[in-house]
Amino acid sequence: MIPEPLLAQEHELARWRRDVPALALRVHDHPLTYLDNAATTLKPQAVIDAVTQVALAQAGNVHRGVHALAEAATEAFDAVRPQVARFLGASADEVIFTSGATASINLVAHSLGRQVVGPGDAIVVTELEHHANLVPWQLLCAERGAELRVVAILEDGRISLEDLARKLDRRVKLVALCHLSNVLGTVAPVAEIAAMAHAVGALVLVDGAQAVAHLAPAELAVSRLGCDFYVFSAHKVFGPTGTGVLWGRRELLAQMPPWQTGGEMIASVDYQRAQFRPPPERFEAGTPNISGVIGLGAALHYLTNLPAHRAAHEAALHRALCAAVAGAPGVTILGRPQAAVVSFVVARAHPHDVATLLDQRGVAVRAGHHCAQPLHGRLGVSASCRASLAYYNSLEDVRALAAALSAVREVFP
């Protein structure tokens, strides 16, 4: 029998929380209960310090100057690439910095997509996808005369592998799916799906935006996942906004044409033509988000130095969260969440009204369609509320949400 994972000790959790200054905020005269981590995570002081340091002592541009500030920036920036590679169990030359998961997906769609997808081909996504992992493929399919196939989910929110098998054939060039659903909190069996896709010659892109802050390191190792591309955003893993990562298999990246072009990505240029550098630089035109990347490095350093049981703490808390939400009056949970998030609707109260009333008690949740409008249509609701965890959340947070949900009933009986 697997031992029941335990919540972190109170003093340890208090230390984790002290490291994240925003958690000490008061909102509408209540202590902040931050349960909107799937939208963006709060930043540890170490990340804030790293970003500040860039603006002060590392204020030069990277890979250009020979002066001290430029060298300091370059050194700090370049140290992050191998760090991200270690985080994903990959090689540094396979790590591309982008402006976020959305840009990473668009890069693959525009570069590899135009290269491998032709008329009559197909791309496969799932009903779970965030607009960022749906719309780029819609546009690519429209442009290339290809077909977009959408794999159904089961009632509990997991991907139907039977339906996937039905939708896979030799015409499918790429399967794009989320690792952890931002609405239903289900975790995709990526290794199994990748094996199925590879069997018909399709590549696999995994949107890891929600997964990176929650899953254990072994579950994020791209070699074990067996995917071909993995993308995520820094700000959903305790780093700054405006920065993200595209990991791609070396042999694929080597054959892909650049998407955006300009400085930094060229080997040599004359007035008529340019030679491009190898990956990763080929895909990083222009001055990068230097402080964003260095902030991401600080965030990953902080996260990976937390004790391993932070994942068990969060998993235990997620069970408590789901139980508390399920027990609140008039509440229905969407699907059967497995990690990090729980989305729900409240009878006779619109999600926006619920979220406003929760906010009045200092409880931050998301309301709306969470950039997954087709999924909400599939579930038969126009919108929902979503509470989402990070390792720094506490049982107190769960209790505050439960109490606030009970109070919603008073306004919308």
Add this chain to the structure above:
Amino acid sequence: MTEPPAAKSLYHPIILEHDRNPRGERPLPSATHQAALDNPLCGDQVTMRLRVDGDRIVEAAFEARGCAVSRAAASLWTERLTGCSLAEATDLLERYARFCAEPPEAPMDEALGELIALAGVRAARSRRLCATLPSRALEQALGKRSS
């Protein structure tokens, strides 16, 4: 009720009452002017319809899938506009747009009547889109006759 003051002001009793018992929530086949608008944040939708006779709005109705704030606003507008001239309606819509954008402490524009029950959105920036969805639909409706 144990509502803190700020929530009380966004969910003014008039808002909750109009949400529960909306006026004018029905189709209006005889409408001369209509427009539908979406709130891209939540997928909510409101359709406002008017029947204009000469220079006067003689009937107003709405259909909405939305939150209490947007539904109450739609309901309040159907009441407020019925009987107004087109010039009065345009003036009220302009006043309301200004009213919603003003800071919470700004004085109330009494010409708006019961619509000032929506004043809570002036302190809840993210909800202004909800409160103004019906009025923005009305602005569109008045800008074009329905076909």
